[in-house]
Amino acid sequence: xxxxxxxxxxxxxxxxxxxxxxxxxxxxxxxxxxxxxxxxxxxxxxxxxxxxxxxxxxxxxxxxxxxxxxxxxxxxxxxxxxxxxxxxxxxxxxxxxxxxxxxxxxxxxxxxxxxxxxxxxxxxxxxxxxxxxxxxxxxxxxxxxxxxxxxxxxxxxxxxxxxxxxxxxxxxxxxxxxxxxxxxxxxxxxxxxxxxxxxxxxxxxxxxxxxxxxxxxxxxxxxxxxxxxxxxxxxxxxxxxxxxxxxxxxxxxxxxxxxxxxxxxxxxxxxxxxxxxxxxxxxxxxxxxxxxxxxxxxxxxxxxxxxxxxxxxxxxxxxxxxxxxxxxxxxxxxxxxxxxxxxxxxxxxxxxxxxxxxxxxxxxxxxxxxxxxxxxxxxxxxxxxxxxxxxxxxxxxxxxxxxxxxxxxxxxxxxxxxxxxxxxxxxxxxxxxxxxxxxxxxxxxxxxxxxxxxxxxxxxxxxxxxxxxxxxxxxxxxxxxxxxxxxxxxxxxxxxxxxxxxxxxxxxxxxxxxxxxxxxxxxxxxxxxxxxxxxxxxxxxxxxxxxxxxxxxxxxxxxxxxxxxxxxxxxxxxxxxxx
Numbered sequence: 001x002x003x004x005x006x007x008x009x010x011x012x013x014x015x016x017x018x019x020x021x022x023x024x025x026x027x028x029x030x031x032x033x034x035x036x037x038x039x040x041x042x043x044x045x046x047x048x049x050x051x052x053x054x055x056x057x058x059x060x061x062x063x064x065x066x067x068x069x070x071x072x073x074x075x076x077x078x079x080x081x082x083x084x085x086x087x088x089x090x091x092x093x094x095x096x097x098x099x100x101x102x103x104x105x106x107x108x109x110x111x112x113x114x115x116x117x118x119x120x121x122x123x124x125x126x127x128x129x130x131x132x133x134x135x136x137x138x139x140x141x142x143x144x145x146x147x148x149x150x151x152x153x154x155x156x157x158x159x160x161x162x163x164x165x166x167x168x169x170x171x172x173x174x175x176x177x178x179x180x181x182x183x184x185x186x187x188x189x190x191x192x193x194x195x196x197x198x199x200x201x202x203x204x205x206x207x208x209x210x211x212x213x214x215x216x217x218x219x220x221x222x223x224x225x226x227x228x229x230x231x232x233x234x235x236x237x238x239x240x241x242x243x244x245x246x247x248x249x250x251x252x253x254x255x256x257x258x259x260x261x262x263x264x265x266x267x268x269x270x271x272x273x274x275x276x277x278x279x280x281x282x283x284x285x286x287x288x289x290x291x292x293x294x295x296x297x298x299x300x301x302x303x304x305x306x307x308x309x310x311x312x313x314x315x316x317x318x319x320x321x322x323x324x325x326x327x328x329x330x331x332x333x334x335x336x337x338x339x340x341x342x343x344x345x346x347x348x349x350x351x352x353x354x355x356x357x358x359x360x361x362x363x364x365x366x367x368x369x370x371x372x373x374x375x376x377x378x379x380x381x382x383x384x385x386x387x388x389x390x391x392x393x394x395x396x397x398x399x400x401x402x403x404x405x406x407x408x409x410x411x412x413x414x415x416x417x418x419x420x421x422x423x424x425x426x427x428x429x430x431x432x433x434x435x436x437x438x439x440x441x442x443x444x445x446x447x448x449x450x451x452x453x454x455x456x457x458x459x460x461x462x463x464x465x466x467x468x469x470x471x472x473x474x475x476x477x478x479x480x481x482x483x484x485x486x487x488x489x490x491x492x493x494x495x496x497x498x499x500x501x502x503x504x505x506x507x508x509x510x511x512x513x514x515x516x517x518x519x520x521x522x523x524x525x526x527x528x529x530x531x532x533x534x535x536x537x538x539x540x541x542x543x544x545x546x547x548x549x550x551x552x553x554x555x556x557x558x559x560x561x562x563x564x565x566x567x568x569x570x571x572x573x574x575x576x577x578x579x
Contacts, residue, residue, distance in 0.1 A: 201310050
């Protein structure tokens with residue numbers, strides 16, 4: 001089997017197998033079940049329920065202040081126009097040829113001069129909000145070496161624009177989490193409009209063409225909003241997990257032909273790879289087109305993507321789980337100690353923990369938010385953070401695949417509480433997790449993650465594909481990985497596991513840091529050329545979520561790296577906030 005990048009399909013395989021087997025062991029099929037991904041889950045009222053609530057129109061502004069001194073602005077950048085789906089003829093609507101960017105900067109008007117702009121690409125199932133804690137901390141800290149301001153531009157890929165956030169935004173603006181719960185799951189209206197249901201695969205056939213080439217061009221347009229003379233001097237590309245795979249593929253990308261050709265690395269000052277790595281070898285053309293089997297679990301190829309499977313939906317949980325998690329986050333922020341009765345939430349937690357729904361105990365809002373993500377309790381390695389400690393009796397249970405031992409509540413009569421990370425000596429606070437899922441006009445997750453993107457990333461493993469190879473016929477142009485002349489910071493956390501994994505990267509980088517850069521001439525066996533940080537005591541989500549500088553070394557390492565490799569001076573980016 002060929003290597004795969006950033007583990008996206010390994011994660012999908014593990015997740016699919018775990019939940020499929022769990023479906024045979026737990027009772028999950030009633031009226032409140034999130035249902036299959038092509039359905040509108042939880043629609044309709046139970047007999048005897050009151051009439052649906054009617055909430056006023058309310059939304060969050062495009063510019064907010066998540067913490068004192070930091071402003072977050074949402075802006076849009078016009079992207080590329082992908083080709084139509086060649087099977088159905090479906091074309092991407094013009095309004096979706098857009099990238100949404102969450103811009104974190106110092107809270108001053110006009111915008112302050114920035115010595116560095118860090119563009120952050122999220123991972124598998126991630127949205128721009130997944131960088132919230134790290135982004136806030138980096139802006140607050142400034143640059144550790146040489147001083148100056150840093151901005152963080154967290155990317156919402158174009159699929160984020162498919163999400164109906166009316167209920168979540170209204171709930172945040174009105175200060176009432178139950179607005180979101182009512183809108184998504186109980187037929188409530190906001191401003192007279194009801195939730196139309198989650199998007200169906202058949203309605204987004206054009207997503208089949210939202211692969212690596214489309215997202216590379218979209219990101220190229222975002223970076224193009226920085227003045228050309230300043231990009232190589234102060235724009236850094238960060239990727240987390242699958243986003244790290246993307247970052248390397250982008251740096252190796254060749255734009256244009258002949259003497260006019262440029263590369264992704266030509267317009268960057270450095271790369272930052274967080275707990276992710278591009279695969280060493282590309283998949284075969286047959287695997288790419290027809291799919292492949294991993295551990296007996298089929299993974300789609302391009303033919304299936306174009307015919308029917310355009311976005312990834314979590315088995316048993318569907319897309320509805322993201323809306324549920326936003327409700328949990330809003331509750332945890334508003335009143336973490338409050339105990340709420342929510343049967344839909346309990347069924348999700350039952351699925352994740354392997355319990356029968358009737359054995360999910362009462363719990364406060366902080367506990368409900370933490371259980372699915374905490375590293376001692378959550379079954380999904382790519383969705384874990386070290387969040388604190390569960391208060392109440394527990395039992396061990398083995399992950400259905402891999403034999404990993406986890407904990408789950410053992411007494412359905414006990415009301416469970418949570419000791420937050422700062423008090424428990426861990427990494428990410430419930431506040432940081434909840435903010436990432438809920439704050440402003442975006443969120444942590446990408447509800448409709450395009451299946452084509454990891455398939456394309458697998459096809460460019462090694463970032464040195466042949467110019468006349470089959471990948472080029474599909475518009476994939478990561479030809480020049482060996483020529484990348486950028487300084488690189490690589491942070492190994494819980495998913496990479498061993499910092500030595502980045503030796504794969506070191507071996508394929510044959511070009512030292514380029515002329516004109518602050519570390520010009522540095523080779524890859526030095527920290528100036530490739531710095532690898534052992535942060536394996538962090539779970540996979542901790543480096544992005546935690547705003548605690550003492551607990552999260554990613555903050556200091558990133559600040560120092562960017563300060564060392566950004567040019568002196570700065571650039572002022574005029575306001576880009578949406579109207």
